[in-house]
Amino acid sequence: MLSKFDRRGRLGDEDRAALLALPHHIRRVAAGIHLIRDGDRPEHCAVLLSGFAYRHKITGEGGRQVIAIHMTGDFVDLQNSLLDVSDHNVQMLTDGDVAFVPRAAIRELALTRSAIGMALWTDTLIDSAIFREWVVNVGRRDARARISHLLCEFSLRLEAAGLAEQHRYQLPMTQEQLADCTGLTSVHVNRVLRQLAEEGLISRNKRAIVIEDWPRMREVGDFNERYLHDDAAAAAALT
Amino acid sequence: MLSKFDRRGRLGDEDRAALLALPHHIRRVAAGIHLIRDGDRPEHCAVLLSGFAYRHKITGEGGRQVIAIHMTGDFVDLQNSLLDVSDHNVQMLTDGDVAFVPRAAIRELALTRSAIGMALWTDTLIDSAIFREWVVNVGRRDARARISHLLCEFSLRLEAAGLAEQHRYQLPMTQEQLADCTGLTSVHVNRVLRQLAEEGLISRNKRAIVIEDWPRMREVGDFNERYLHDDAAAAAALT
């Protein structure tokens, strides 16, 4: 859980110890359970120890838009840590272990140990960078590029989290959820995936994805890993 | 410039003084000038004293997606303050006065005065909340709702910044830029604006916008001001 912080900021030993000493309780949480609900006043902030979670909003028409996917090691709700009322939902995508840390403890720690505050702040800024890229993805790319882009992003982030290798990984979601990430319908996602496979860009078997031709996928998906602000991800992009 | 902070966090007098004492130089900047460029390593962080700026990215196909609009009082590049290389552009939308603060000074201040750090962090979290809403806007709403939503957002944010009253304001951008905010084409934006006016939801005269029927616009745009996390904006939404 600390490896991500180690990768970017260097925290002193004392700061690391203080982070680890945060009060928390760990619970196994089933897929589908809400970690935060739109309109809630969150009392704690979740850290994903295993499994996946997703952030989403529902429109008045009933459409769902996924805004982010979180994976092992992510500090899930720093986004709500300093705001009073949550403006979106966070739900488990798969079963997973979650550590719940009281919000007040995090604020306290950020105030008294400002290096930790900066590290947490940085973490939320990287989340923002990904939000921005998603705005571009759904706003200005066609279906083929949107999905390719997303598959590229997953590949690098999963690799950085130690959950993928050689651009091979297990997609943690259904095609319908993929559609909700990209602003498409599940029917269309299915067709695009099939087409990408037919062209030999990817191959898949149930949820297992292999990006067979990384350079071309990068191009089709108009993907540039810089927005991930993660050296491990950047390294994975070279292979 | 401090009024926004006053509205949410309460900073002590000393902290306020420290913020005001930040080294900076103020410059008049013309519309179109870049404050940060994608790929740059920013050295300072801009505060908008007057005028508007926008944040955007360009896709490989040459499409432009606007990700955020900033107005008087906004701390424009906290988003890049802790990250090494910018992943997007920020450009002036109109002429304006900009204060440039060295990035190092901001980091220093955030480290030594953690209350300020928290206030700045909060500011970036609110930016994120708006990014998230924009993902939903371009991902899951039709053209009519996207544009209505955006007009509603502007109305409240401008009012909160003291630049609008009674849901009347001056749009700081062209229809083409509006299209780049919503993932549409300028032709289509034009048609939708005309239609909204025909139905009596808004009226317009050049760039001057009046939201004639706020309740219906809120509904058409599927707009809920909660994501702005701003009491002044929430108050304006009631009228």
Added chain:
DNA sequence: CGGTCGTTTGATTACGATCAAACGAAGTGG
């Protein structure tokens, strides 16, 4: 006065949505 930029309108096209249905896999209960 020509030139550029933004707005406006019309005609046509296409991408992705919608509607519909079948199928396989996994889980449930009788």
Added chain:
DNA sequence: CCACTTCGTTTGATCGTAATCAAACGACCG
């Protein structure tokens, strides 16, 4: 253990929103 349901995937047919292409017009500016 097998019917039965549920959920996700897959394929086909049709429809509609917004894109694209094209052109004219008004405002502002040098």
